[in-house]
Amino acid sequence: MRRSVIVDTTVRVVFPAIVLLSLYFLFAGHNQPGGGFVGGLVVGGAAALRYVAGGVDEVQSTFRFSPALPLGAGLALASGTALVPLLLGDAILESAKRSVDVPVLGTVNVTSVLVFDTGVYLVVLGVVLATIVAFGRDEEATP
Amino acid sequence: MAWAVAQAPDVVDGATRSVELVWSNGLGLSIELRLDGLALLMVLIVAGIGVLVCLYALRYFSASTPGLGRLAGPLVLFGGAMTGLVLSDQLLTLFVFWELTTVTSYLLIGWTDGSARSRAAALQAILVTGAGGLAMLGGIVLLGEAAGTYRLSAIVADPPSGTTVSVALVLVLIGAFTKSAQTPFSFWLPGAMAAPTPISTFLHSATMVKAGVYLVARLAPAYGDAAVWRPLVLTVGLLTMVIGGVRALRQFDLKLLLAYGTVSQLGFLTVLLGAGYEAASKAGIVVLLAHALFKATLFMVVGIIDHQAHTRDLRALHLGGPGWRGTLAVAAASAASMAGIPLLFGFVGKESAYEAFLHDGDGWAGVVLAATVLGSVCTVAYAARFVWGAFRSETGRWDDAPEPVVDVPPPRMSFLAPTLPLAALTVVLGVLPGLADGLVGAALASLYTGDPSVHLKVWHGFNTALTLSALTLAAGFVLFAARVPVARALGRAPALPTGETGYLWSLRALNRGADRLTGVVQTGSLPIYAAVILATALLVPGIALLGAPWPGWPELTHGPVELAIVTLIVTGAVVVARTGRRFAAALTLGTVGYGMAILFAVYGAPDLALTQFAIETLSVVLFVMVLRFLPERFVRSRAPSTAKAVRLGVSVLVGVVVTAFLIVANGARSEPPISSGFVDRALPEGGGRNVVNVILVDFRALDTLGEITVLLVAAVGALALALGGRRAVRRNQESRP
Numbered sequence: 001m002r003r004s005v006i007v008d009t010t011v012r013v014v015f016p017a018i019v020l021l022s023l024y025f026l027f028a029g030h031n032q033p034g035g036g037f038v039g040g041l042v043v044g045g046a047a048a049l050r051y052v053a054g055g056v057d058e059v060q061s062t063f064r065f066s067p068a069l070p071l072g073a074g075l076a077l078a079s080g081t082a083l084v085p086l087l088l089g090d091a092i093l094e095s096a097k098r099s100v101d102v103p104v105l106g107t108v109n110v111t112s113v114l115v116f117d118t119g120v121y122l123v124v125l126g127v128v129l130a131t132i133v134a135f136g137r138d139e140e141a142t143p
Numbered sequence: 144m145a146w147a148v149a150q151a152p153d154v155v156d157g158a159t160r161s162v163e164l165v166w167s168n169g170l171g172l173s174i175e176l177r178l179d180g181l182a183l184l185m186v187l188i189v190a191g192i193g194v195l196v197c198l199y200a201l202r203y204f205s206a207s208t209p210g211l212g213r214l215a216g217p218l219v220l221f222g223g224a225m226t227g228l229v230l231s232d233q234l235l236t237l238f239v240f241w242e243l244t245t246v247t248s249y250l251l252i253g254w255t256d257g258s259a260r261s262r263a264a265a266l267q268a269i270l271v272t273g274a275g276g277l278a279m280l281g282g283i284v285l286l287g288e289a290a291g292t293y294r295l296s297a298i299v300a301d302p303p304s305g306t307t308v309s310v311a312l313v314l315v316l317i318g319a320f321t322k323s324a325q326t327p328f329s330f331w332l333p334g335a336m337a338a339p340t341p342i343s344t345f346l347h348s349a350t351m352v353k354a355g356v357y358l359v360a361r362l363a364p365a366y367g368d369a370a371v372w373r374p375l376v377l378t379v380g381l382l383t384m385v386i387g388g389v390r391a392l393r394q395f396d397l398k399l400l401l402a403y404g405t406v407s408q409l410g411f412l413t414v415l416l417g418a419g420y421e422a423a424s425k426a427g428i429v430v431l432l433a434h435a436l437f438k439a440t441l442f443m444v445v446g447i448i449d450h451q452a453h454t455r456d457l458r459a460l461h462l463g464g465p466g467w468r469g470t471l472a473v474a475a476a477s478a479a480s481m482a483g484i485p486l487l488f489g490f491v492g493k494e495s496a497y498e499a500f501l502h503d504g505d506g507w508a509g510v511v512l513a514a515t516v517l518g519s520v521c522t523v524a525y526a527a528r529f530v531w532g533a534f535r536s537e538t539g540r541w542d543d544a545p546e547p548v549v550d551v552p553p554p555r556m557s558f559l560a561p562t563l564p565l566a567a568l569t570v571v572l573g574v575l576p577g578l579a580d581g582l583v584g585a586a587l588a589s590l591y592t593g594d595p596s597v598h599l600k601v602w603h604g605f606n607t608a609l610t611l612s613a614l615t616l617a618a619g620f621v622l623f624a625a626r627v628p629v630a631r632a633l634g635r636a637p638a639l640p641t642g643e644t645g646y647l648w649s650l651r652a653l654n655r656g657a658d659r660l661t662g663v664v665q666t667g668s669l670p671i672y673a674a675v676i677l678a679t680a681l682l683v684p685g686i687a688l689l690g691a692p693w694p695g696w697p698e699l700t701h702g703p704v705e706l707a708i709v710t711l712i713v714t715g716a717v718v719v720a721r722t723g724r725r726f727a728a729a730l731t732l733g734t735v736g737y738g739m740a741i742l743f744a745v746y747g748a749p750d751l752a753l754t755q756f757a758i759e760t761l762s763v764v765l766f767v768m769v770l771r772f773l774p775e776r777f778v779r780s781r782a783p784s785t786a787k788a789v790r791l792g793v794s795v796l797v798g799v800v801v802t803a804f805l806i807v808a809n810g811a812r813s814e815p816p817i818s819s820g821f822v823d824r825a826l827p828e829g830g831g832r833n834v835v836n837v838i839l840v841d842f843r844a845l846d847t848l849g850e851i852t853v854l855l856v857a858a859v860g861a862l863a864l865a866l867g868g869r870r871a872v873r874r875n876q877e878s879r880p
């Protein structure tokens with residue numbers, strides 16, 4: 001596959017920023033625009049950029065795991081958060097919140113839905129990666 | 144087991160323990176457990192034999208056998224499910240446990256997954272019992288709705304009646320009959336013998352197959368006099384008993400012999416416990432206990448023989464020598480109990496069965512007695528056949544007999560040990576049946592109100608029942624002595640149509656039907672699919688729209704910015720429809736999406752806008768990725784112009800209907816929107832200021848969970864399709880040169 005130096009370099013520069021942005025969306029989502037779904041889409045977009053720059057191999061050398069990993073881990077996290085309250089005698093998916101003092105950031109409200117949202121984030125990332133791995137190979141494309 | 148034993152004295156005194164665990168309030172489902180006499184008896188059987196089977200399995204399998212975990216897991220799960228089944232007082236809970244036993248039985252029968260025969264047997268078992276379970280679910284719902292409660296004890300105490308209930312009873316009985324391998328569904332049980340012997344011992348002789356009998360026993364006191372009940376139960380039970388017994392006489396495989404014997408005994412139990420007379424039920428409970436004791440033992444003996452001699456063919460076996468004496472004693476005692484020889488527990492059961500039908504039975508007594516005697520004669524004959532076949536030389540008796548096995552190493556004592564408690568109980572209870580009075584009495588009291596005192600005795604004096612017993616034994620031994628001509632005659636007799644023929648026929652018919660239906664529905668034509676989908680979208684809401692009042696046109700525009708965006712969207716849409724290149728179409732579709740996103744942002748929905756932007760970007764990339772597999776241009780349609788006109792018409796109509804629907808739906812609001820409540824509750828309850836996110840991950844988190852599950856399934860499907868297809872292509876390429 002022919003690679004463009006300009007695209008290559010640009011992608012390399014913006015990639016960490018996009019991933020950071022997606023994490024921001026994930027964590028800020030409860031109070032600001034964002035959330036796990038958008039975060040997952042954004043990081044998926046970052047993966048897609050890698051794909052545009054260097055194909056499936058580039059994506060796989062960046063995300064060095066099978067797409068099944070975020071898919072499974074995400075769903076496990078989400079359903080885990082759904083089930084834990086059940087074990088504690090609450091209704092399914094009951095959320096809990098707690099204020100934590102973090103040295104630099106000050107008081108942060110942590111809720112259990114963040115874990116759930118992380119699950120959503122991972123599943124969305126997994127779906128994008130799975131699609132790229134499944135359909136992104138060049139050699140079978142019939143131009 | 145220990146818990147059950149600890150509870151036993153109280154229950155025998157007439158107390159019942161009930162526990163209620165609320166499962167789902169909204170659906171009114173709760174797990175109601177109730178321990179009464181009959182449940183106690185069943186729990187003791189399940190737990191007691193379960194423990195012994197586990198000990199037995201320790202010797203039966205060597206530690207290095209592959210897949211033992213796959214065996215032990217379902218086995219323990221089955222034990223739990225079976226205990227739950229007999230304890231649950233709620234019909235729906237009972238059904239759940241019932242199906243759990245079906246599923247675990249499937250897994251256990253198919254444990255030898257390398258053998259096609261055992262897979263087929265497992266499939267057959269789950270299809271037959273599963274279909275019966277489905278019928279039973281229908282019956283349970285009908286019965287529960289008619290009674291106004293799903294509580295078993297309440298239904299039995301105050302049984303509803305009517306046509307609905309009759310239908311419900313027939314459905315429930317079908318479920319019970321499939322589970323307990325009654326004619327015409329009995330064929331799955333001999334097939335299930337493909338399972339390892341410890342499994343057969345536990346599931347297919349002592350416990351699971353008794354589930355159907357158990358349910359029949361529960362309902363019989365209440366419905367014994369219902370018009371459909373007695374004819375159906377007695378006919379099926381008696382037929383099963385006789386046919387099973389006759390079939391057992393033909394078997395050379397010891398395990399299959401026992402399997403058909405079990406079928407026969409289950410028929411016997413159905414007759415006794417299903418008749419709905421107190422005396423018959425008493426006999427039924429005794430036979431239930433006796434059967435569990437001797438049949439589990441006999442199965443374990445077969446397992447020992449199979450394990451040591453590597454064959455179960457009674458023509459080849461002649462086990463002797465000092466090492467085999469213990470096994471012989473255990474087997475002989477159990478088989479004699481099965482045959483109903485005096486001073487063993489089986490005799491007490493058979494005697495009380497004859498006694499019961501000598502007194503009650505209305506018009507049925509004669510038929511029942513005759514068939515029971517006939518079935519018991521067969522039982523005596525196959526019991527003798529079992530013992531003689533395994534332990535005495537049958538050389539020269541059978542044509543085409545396999546080579547006899549010699550010098551079979553005797554089993555270790557620890558292998559035989561689990562059978563000893565059961566055999567000992569068979570003997571002790573046979574000599575002193577009074578020991579079981581309390582247990583049987585409590586079980587009987589849980590079925591019938593009134594005086595529960597039971598006095599089991601060996602000796603009732605010379606009476607008709609004793610004469611019948613003696614007659615049965617004599618005839619049975621005559622039948623056994625004539626085993627060669629009998630087997631030959633049975634072999635020549637035309638094969639009776641079995642339920643298996645029907646099973647195979649319906650399986651084939653289902654496959655053919657599915658084939659044809661798929662051929663009709665899935666034509667593979669994209670225009671037809673699209674037309675069906677659009678027509679549905681057109682007709683269903685369209686018809687609903689016809690009666691709705693028109694709320695008037697909403698405010699059409701909020702300003703010039705909006706107009707500009709809409710122009711962008713509309714232009715994009717038109718270009719998509721007109722362009723001939725796929726690539727251009729995909730990109731232009733992106734503008735439509737971005738336009739929508741801007742619109743969301745303008746209206747103050749940043750979350751929606753963000754999501755829409757991200758989705759559009761990704762979908763353009765994914766589109767492009769997939770488009771490489773397709774030709775650059777759309778195929779020029781060669782359809783006639785009328786077809787084109789129809790397509791255009793359908794598209795325009797869909798557009799109009801959707802627009803109208805949105806306007807009407809917006810105007811039709813009569814309640815305050817649910818979202819205003821969400822806005823107020825977001826911060827205090829959800830702990831977040833972003834209402835959209837709080838809705839997604841808190842208020843409606845279950846929906847989100849469902850959605851990501853769907854996403855995951857879709858992704859896995861895509862991966863499997865693409866990678867699987869790639870592998871197939873590669874294989875083709877490799878094999879071609």
